[in-house]
Amino acid sequence: MTRSTATKTGAVTATAAPGTLVVEDVSVVVEGRALVDRASMCVSPGEVVGLVGPNGAGKSTLLRTVYRALRPTSGRVLLDGRDVRRMSGKSLARQLAAVLQESAADFELSVYDVVAMGRTPHKRPFDGDDADDRAIVMAALDELEAAGLAQAPFNRLSGGEKQRVLIARALAQRAGTMVLDEPTNHLDLRHQLDTLRLVRRLGVTALVALHDLNLAAAFCDRICVMDDGRVATTGSPAEVLTVELLAGVYRVDAEVTKHPRTGVPHITLLSGGDRFGKG
Structure with missing residues (x-):
């Protein structure tokens, strides 16, 4: 299997491996x-x-x-x-x-119908939903805690509910x-x-x-x-998430520390009197 590598800027330097x-x-x-x-x-x-x-x-x-x-x-x-x-x-x-x-x-359309659109690429034209399709749709809704909305009109949902339904469709x-x-x-x-x-x-x-x-x-x-x-x-x-990058790209003063539990970078914006502010 060939592998692709990338430079610091992300430029591809070799042929991408399958699945990439x-x-x-x-x-x-x-x-x-x-x-x-x-x-x-x-x-x-x-x-x-x-x-x-x-x-x-x-x-x-x-x-x-x-x-x-x-x-x-x-x-x-x-x-x-x-x-x-x-x-x-x-x-x-x-x-x-x-x-x-x-x-x-x-x-x-109902929420169920919107999520069922995700099954379209796996069907022939005019095919209806079979038992497998229905199970996949309901499992996707369940993953997003939206199974109870299955018969609700999509256009009456809140913004957050719509977002969860669209993620379920992709799932x-x-x-x-x-x-x-x-x-x-x-x-x-x-x-x-x-x-x-x-x-x-x-x-x-x-x-x-x-x-x-x-x-x-x-x-x-x-x-x-x-x-x-x-x-x-x-x-x-x-x-990537360094004080220098945040200043250069986002034009903010920030503190970057390690999260005490996960060890990943944690960003805290500094307000008042910084070089990009008005104070």
Whole structure:
């Protein structure tokens, strides 16, 4: 089996091993502006990689190229060594599931029906749900503590409930790779933790955009930092989440300590009188 390696900036230097998600020199240019600029990274099988960076850094745009909602201006995305642009929609959906920031709030469907959409890539056209499909859908809802909502109208749910249902839909898809764009958005603290624990427990290859750096440190094997459309650095949480990086990329003064129980980096923002503040 060949293995891929990456430089400090995440650039791929060898052929990706089967089961690996590779972003290879991807740029997205819109109206002359590079929203993503030659971004490269590699996510190994079963690895959870956090994609972080300030607002406007290009995280969501890059993720859209991964799940093929956007065509990159240059570069490519490889899944299991195959260019995702050359895969059929059904083949890609069997291998990759996406949880997006945007929720389809106008679905006039029940929660069960929304989650059952995750089974579509595994069926022939016009096939109904069989016993296995129903079991998978209900198990996915149960994982997200949403089984009691199965018959509720999706468009009447709260933001947090909708988010859990959309994660359940991705879970029902049974794909080996997941792309999640702010999956903890709208969720309360307990469900934020439960969602990220679930991603880890599934053992899937996962690329997860997160704003909360402490959550990223706690749940991600590696962190990829984007800034102004570029990959600034990639490494373990301890390598990446430094006082210097937070100052340079996020323009904040912060203290980074080891969490007393887990040993992972823990960030505390410093307020008042700092070099970026007005005091």
